[in-house]
Amino acid sequence: MKIYINLISKKCLLLTGILLLMFSSCTKDVLKETPLDFLAPENAYSTVPGIKQGIGGLYAAVRQNWYYGPNDAVTQMYGIGTDLSYFGEDPASARFLTDYSTFLTPANSYSSIFWTWNYQLVQRANVLIEAIESSNAAIWSNEAQKNAYLAEAKFFRAFAYRILVSFYGDVPLVKEVVKSAKTDFVRAPKSEIYKLMEDDLTFATSKLPVPGKEEAPGRINQGAAWHMLSELYLTDSKYQLAVDAATKVIDGYGYALMTKRFGTRLGKDVFGSGDAYFDLFGYGNQNLTSNTESIWVIQVEPLVTGGLFAEGERAFGPAYYRMGNTPDGFPAFRGELVNGKYTGLSDTLGRPVSWIRPTNYVSYNIWRGNWNNDIRNAEHNIKRNFYYDSPSSKFHKKKIDFSLYPAGSRDALRDTTQYIYPYFMKFVDPLNHFTDPARSGGGQNHKDLYAIRLAVTLLIRAEAYVRLNNPNAAALDINKIRVRANATPVSSSDVNLDYILDERARELYGEEWRAITLRRMGKFVERVRLYNNNPKVPGLNIKDYNHLYPIPQSQIDLNIGAVIKQNPGY
Known part of the structure; x- marks a missing residue:
């Protein structure tokens, strides 16, 4: 062409x-x-x-x-430059919108x-x-x-x-x-x-075909079109039309939030017992007919010409393997044994590069009040605790604690922005890397990626209800998601646009194009200033x-x- x-x-x-x-x-x-x-x-x-x-x-x-590749466009889609994240590898870099x-x-x-x-x-x-x-x-x-x-x-x-x-x-x-x-x-x-x-x-x-009648997995259907139309109406201030279009998706095609465990991760949990939210992001689970939450899924195939891969681990995870030694001087991570050599990399964590470091807002603030009961904050969904993998050290299998090191011996900035920070496990595929075993996948995996799932549509409709001064209806939609997460239901008196942005961050971190959402709500600049705690460039100027x-x-x-x-x- x-x-x-x-x-x-x-x-x-x-x-x-x-x-x-x-x-x-x-x-x-x-x-x-x-x-x-x-x-x-x-x-x-x-x-x-x-x-x-x-x-x-x-x-x-x-x-x-x-949805693929080491470029700044991808990191911005995932939240760089918004209230959600900053460039952890080098917060003062001229790259990645710092x-x-x-x-x-x-x-x-x-x-x-x-x-x-x-x-x-x-x-x-x-x-x-x-x-x-x-x-x-x-x-x-x-x-x-x-x-x-x-x-x-x-x-x-x-x-x-x-x-x-x-x-x-x-x-x-x-x-x-x-x-x-x-x-x-x-x-x-x-x-x-x-x-x-x-x-x-x-x-x-x-x-378009109705859901289930697409020619192949990943092809769009009427549900995806109605969802996009609902968001458009919301952007264009046609709020009742936005509600009506979202309702077509929510009630018209048999979609439903996944509330019970399913798919390929059953019996294969790594960092805890798992749950339905965790299973949404398991390899192979996005296209299952039993997954009634999928609306449009981006297809990623391993070992197939043109199949590409996802950069989730490379982009979102902390570069734990760079942190150096234990407090008593041994390599902090031994890693996997590949071809007779320990790699220093864990196959449960992959090989991240710390491109997208979550802000304190998304790492801590939004979980207050439901820290122990919201399953989306459980250790198997957000890994907060990391442990030394160093058999020669007395700290072997003990939790990494930078306060154990002599004063002045560590780079405090890199410790917390690049080496160790909360790692959202929806982007990881533990023990399931198809390529580059010597680097535990090299930061890549082959999980399909959600472009649209039902939880997003519910939050779109809730936003439209807020605009229509109907917080009761908005709360009902939000609470469908919060009940699935075992979180305390929200009262209608507490529902507003900021609350919906908080819930979107809890449910959709790294999935939604956050900048588009913030602009639609008229809160882009306000929330970047308020919540982006890049330690070198607070509020990103x-x-x-x-x-x-x-x-x-x-x-x-x-x-x-x-x-x-x-x-x-x-």
């Missing part, structure tokens, strides 16, 4: 512009490409198998960009990632939408099959605009395939973006205007045919 669009690539635009200038005196027939011996939308998407491959490419792009004043600039390539990747996704979706809408009716088994594929393409277009409008505000609205150099984009009001998203998602709610990202300067410079105004403050 050839993509000529300045929203995506400066190189593509410049090359296209040069070619247009070179052949400005040629006839249209000379300029027209006829795809005889290479793939192009005209021939690649002329059959159902070809269109299906294109749809698969949309899933692959979302998985590759947002300081808004230096990181978030129009020239920073990291801040342009969200623009580039999402407009790539928009273009891909538009190409498929055009191909499907103009396809020969004879290639389809029936109209329902055609509409189902069209609905998937439209769903992903809405998915991309959801991120764009949250991060940048008003953005160019691209509804058709860009087939030649274009330098006159303008920013459309958010209302126009929301209208396209609403149209796309409304179409998807009726044309966030300014009021940082609630939006800057428009990439490269896009402004290339758009010579019209003005794309920069966001305020940049």
Whole structure:
């Protein structure tokens, strides 16, 4: 597929512009490409198998960009730069959004990632939408099959605009395939973006398959579309419509919170007895038909070409193996015996790098009052206690305690931001690493990842109820989640937006795109200042205007045919 669009690539635009200038005196027939011996939308998407491959490419792009890989976009999706976490490996680094004043600039390539990747996704979706809408009716088994594929393409277009409008505000609205150099984009009001998203998602709610009838695990269905539509209505201040759409998901398809133990972890608990919440994140459990909580699951396969992996352990866990010696001078961690050599790494913990260090807010504050009874805070769900693995030391199997070391002998900052801190075990796959045994998986595992599960939908509806001044209904939804967690039910008098954000942190840490949630509630800057306790950059130096990202300067410079105004403050 050839993509000529300045929203995506400066190189593509410049090359296209040069070619247009070179052949400005040629006839249209000379300029027209006829795809005889290479793939192009005209021939690649002329059959159902070809269109299906294109749809698969949309899933692959979302998985590759947002759920996989060592890039800053992934860490921001998981909570870096919000009230939830900061860069533990180096809190003062210029990487991983540790300081808004230096990181978030129009020239920073990291801040342009969200623009580039999402407009790539928009273009891909538009190409498929055009191909499907103009396809020969004879290639389809029936109209329902055609509409189902069209609905998937439209769903992903809405998915991309959801991120764009949250991060940048008003953005160019691209509804058709860009087939030649274009330098006159303008920013459309958010209302126009929301209208396209609403149209796309409304179409998807009726044309996608019902849950259980998808062509393969991980393919989206009507439940996912209704959920996304509910969130859109909430963002667009259409609160009753948000309630109605969420109710379609909650009551209409047989979804239910998992309340009993299930799946692959039964009889294989590592750090405690386990529970239904723990089992949600076990390898292989996300796609089980018995898992009635799954709505949309990102597929991650081990030992399969293109299967990729998840960076959960690498990103979220403390780098315990770097902490050095025991108080009496022996290596603190012996690790696993692999090929006759002890590795220094535990197969129960993997090989983390401390990218995402939870703030005190999410590590401690939100659990007060239910510390001992909320199962989500149990040791098997959040590992807080670590033990020396050093047979030669008198401290072998004793709890790691930095106060045992001589005064001044430790780096207190690294001890608590990089080496040892609460480790949310939903991201770990203990004793189940398929690759790199010498490094206990190298920070990677192959668990499927939730893009949407029912608990999120319940909290969406609760938020809409709060906006409708119906805290009683909001409390009922929240308490469905809290009862499953064995937490004290919340009183309706205590329910507000901040409480819902607390409950989202307890239930969804590392699963939700926290920045989008905070912006929707109008609490992004406020809560970063209040709760991000990066010890080197408290509050991450966030300014009021940082609630939006800057428009990439490269896009402004290339758009010579019209003005794309920069966001305020940049």
